[in-house]
Amino acid sequence: MQVGLIGLKFTGKTTLHNVITGANRPTGQGGVDPHLAVGQVPDARLDRLTTMFKPKRTVYAAISWVDIPGFQGGVGADGAREAVRFLEHGRKVDAMAQVVRCFDGGYGTPDPVGEMENLALELVLADLQIVENRLERITKDKARLGKVANPLEGPLMERYRAQLEAGRPLRELTLSVDDAKLSVGYAFLTSKPMIIVLNHEEGVEPEAALLTAAGQAGAAVVSLCARMESELAGLSAEDAAEFLADLGVAEPALPSMIRAAYSALELQSFFTVGPDECRAWTVRRGSTAPVAAGVIHSDLQRGFIRAEVTAYEDLIAAGDMSAAKAANKVRLEGKAYVVQDGDILEIRFSV
Ligand SMILES: Nc1nc2c(ncn2[C@@H]2O[C@H](COP(=O)(O)OP(=O)(O)OP(=O)(O)O)[C@@H](O)[C@H]2O)c(=O)[nH]1
Ligand SMILES: [Mg+2]
Incomplete structure (x- = not known):
């Protein structure tokens, strides 16, 4: 199971990917290749079980994270190439987490709502292209062969087209079992689960209007400061607690982001316990x-x-x-x- 970190350039994807997976790749440098690494899924229940059973080792559940190079959109051949590359990587993941820049950081006044709209539109257009191509194919086959391979497909694609033309993601549609089966092969981008990560400056809370917009763009919304999370990761548990207390923050936000992604993937954990090992395992719900x-x-x-x-x-x-x-x-x-x-x-x- 893979979650793709997606977004425009310089939003903090690599910074977050480093914290989640314990990697140490350079940030602020962009790049064109996606990077896959595994990250533990924090679980307070497993921590508690570890205290109870005092095992020799504790093993957390894990999921894979793909740091997908940022995409700026825009016109011209470079923009188009970037978009194509971005969308290709996006097709391979099981869920997406869009990292949205809410900090200035020298990259200009943030426009988080614009970023979400921009990326959502890109995904909708990519899916619409697939749907249009498919509808064209169905019409041609009908004319040539006098029949269609699957009578469910045409109406489904028409329904998809209407949804996408309204600028809405496919994940909002309720599908019959047959329709869902039919859709699998297309790897539609807007049918993948999506969470929104609002990457804020330390100590800043997102405004209500932004939270509302984010809530419409994704199934779950997490607000954090990637830079602070990465500083926290380098501290001992004691120092981290002190650091958070100084900021007036109850707990780091990263675990809830990871758990939101885990949940968006429709995954859950069961445990095995004993003196040798306490472990969280992953199964689909x-x-x-x-x-x-x-x-x-x-x-x-x-x-x-x-x-x-x-x-x-x-x-x-x-x-x-x-x-x-x-x-x-x-x-x-x-x-x-x-x-x-x-x-x-x-x-x-x-x-
Ligand atoms: N001020 C501030 N800067 C941040 C924060 N998170 C990341 N940055 C900085 O923003 C810059 C871009 O961060 P990256 O993690 O490389 O961004 P990215 O999304 O991977 O960028 P691309 O790979 O180009 O798409 C770096 O200089 C980070 O240090 C934050 O929460 N606050
Ligand atoms: Mg990056």
Whole structure:
């Protein structure tokens, strides 16, 4: 699962990518190649489990982040080439996070609403191009062969065209199962989940009008200061707490951004616990227990018998695993069980 950091130039994408993935690539320099790296998904529940079980190691869930070079749009061959490159990279990711410049930083008066509109329009136009091409193809085939391969496709593309011509993203449409299946192959940009990251100067809060505009542009809105987050990452836990207290900030904003992306991808975590390892694993929402077992090891899926399941909240309320057992909070679930976010699993299997 990949999240693409997208946006115009000099908005703070590389600065954020460095903090999320622990990389140290130069910022303020642009570039033309995307860069992929893995970043941990912070999880306060896993921290708590670590305190409870004192394992030898703790392993967080992880997702991949692609730092996609910024795009300025504009006219002329350079602008067009940049746009094409940007859109190609955008097609490969599963979700997008648009980083919006709300700080001056020597790059001129910020225009966050304009940036969001500019990029949204670029994505809409790219999708519209695909839809127009497809409709043209359908018309030609009909004339030549007297029929169409899939009678659902024409009406669906017409519906898409109307939505895009109204300047709205495809993700807003509710699709039937068949329509959704049909759409997969096109890798439409505006059907991918999108979160908006308002990159502010330290200590500045976004205005209400900006938050409203951002709320319309994406499924989740996070406001942070990328530069401050990157300073924080270099500090010990104690110094970081002091630094935040001085600024009057309760907690760093980066974890909520990462969690928003994780959630936009329709992912959730289940845990395994023990004296050796406490670990968060990633499954799609709606996955069954054997699928979750398969994330740990294919043998566990193949030989799946049952799962011992304890909800995180139940374990915390009980205090420890034996108290949770005594309170009948450790359930035995079979193959059809749908794993819930925060479930603590122990898989029984035989191969
Ligand atoms: N003042 C201020 N500057 C920032 C902030 N975040 C990033 N910058 C600076 O803005 C410049 C651009 O940051 P980058 O992270 O390289 O921006 P980018 O989006 O990757 O840019 P491109 O790769 O060209 O698209 C750098 O000089 C950063 O130090 C911030 O929150 N406040
Ligand atoms: Mg960059």
